[in-house]
Amino acid sequence: MDLGLNGARALVTGGTRGIGLAVGRxxxxxxxxxxxxxxxxxxxxxxxxxxxxxxxxxxxxxDDGAVRAAVAEAADLLGGLDVVVNAAAPRARPSQVAGLEGVDDEDFLRQVDTKALGYVRVVRAAAPYLLDGGGRVVNVSGMNARATGSITGSVRNIAVVAITKNLADELGPQGVSVTCVHPGLTVTERVADDPAYLEQASQNGLARMVTADDVAAFVCFLASPLAAVANGSVISLDGGRPGPIWA
Incomplete structure (x- = not known):
């Protein structure tokens, strides 16, 4: 299938590692x-x-000023922007205590500022370029948006869902499709040698691990002209968690 992305100009945040780097490739x-x-x-x-x-x-x-400058630089280097993929997020704190006792105020604010408000800053700076000829925004969230246990993890991810739908309603009529994906446990270069993580990551409906390249392939489809009708959609990319039904 030709996704129609040849020559498209794409900005990927969080592009130095993990899913962001895989999307860039x-x-x-x-x-x-x-x-x-x-x-x-x-x-x-x-x-x-x-x-x-x-x-x-x-x-x-x-840093809103730095974001605006970087987006403008990217548009200048590429000759415009057609696609924005937001994947920049701090790593979740390891072994975080569940519930109220696990909420660290400073970390909570840092997570929301970087992942939720950070996505807004990037799209706000990129919108004039995207609106110039229509475009695509794909926001990478996570399955913690659909699970309790970590208040910080749930909030930072469900906020991305709310942001996505607001942007879809605002920008969709102007030709810009905005979607959100929820990766689950995803194998990246950081955890590729962690046997415990790999075992846990394989316990999904496919009975195999989902890799960053798997997620990136689907993000590419959403970033393509073929996926415009998905505007406002939220798609799980966790291999199918056994049990829950998402209506």
Whole structure:
């Protein structure tokens, strides 16, 4: 299937590792011109060097001025923007205590500021370019949006769902489709050698692990012109969690 992404101009936040990096590689493989956005200059240089034709722009998504400058730089380097994929998020704290006792105020605010409000900042800066000819926004959230246990994890992810639908309603009539994906336990370079994680990640409806490349392939479809009718949709990419029914 030709996704129609050849020559598309795509900005991927959180593009130095994990799902963001996999998305950058997948988009480039479809012929898109890719700009990776991240905070670490050295990691950006390394990531962009591994993707043919990719460029790097630096920003912390908690800094609105830096985001606006980086998006403008990306648009200048690529000659515009057609696609934005938001994947920039802090890593969840390991072994976090469940419930109220596990809520760390500083971490809660950092997570929401980076992942939820950070996504808003990026789309707000990119909207003028996307509206110039229609475009796609794909927001990477997570299955914690549909599970209790970590208040911080649930809130930072369900906020992305609410942001996605608001943006879909606002930008959809102007030709910009906005969607959200919920990866579950996903195998990235960080956990590829962790046997316990790999075992847990394989306990889904497919009985196999879901990789960052699996997620990236679906994100590429949502970023393509073929997926415009998915505007406002939220799609689970966890291999099918046994039990729950999502209506």
């Amino acid at each position: 997948a988009l480039a493989a479809e012929g898109a011109r890719v700009a990776l956005l991240g905070r670490d200059s050295a990691a950006l240089d390394l990531a962009s060097a591994g993707i043919t034709g990719a460029v790097a722009v630096r920003a912390d998504t908690t």
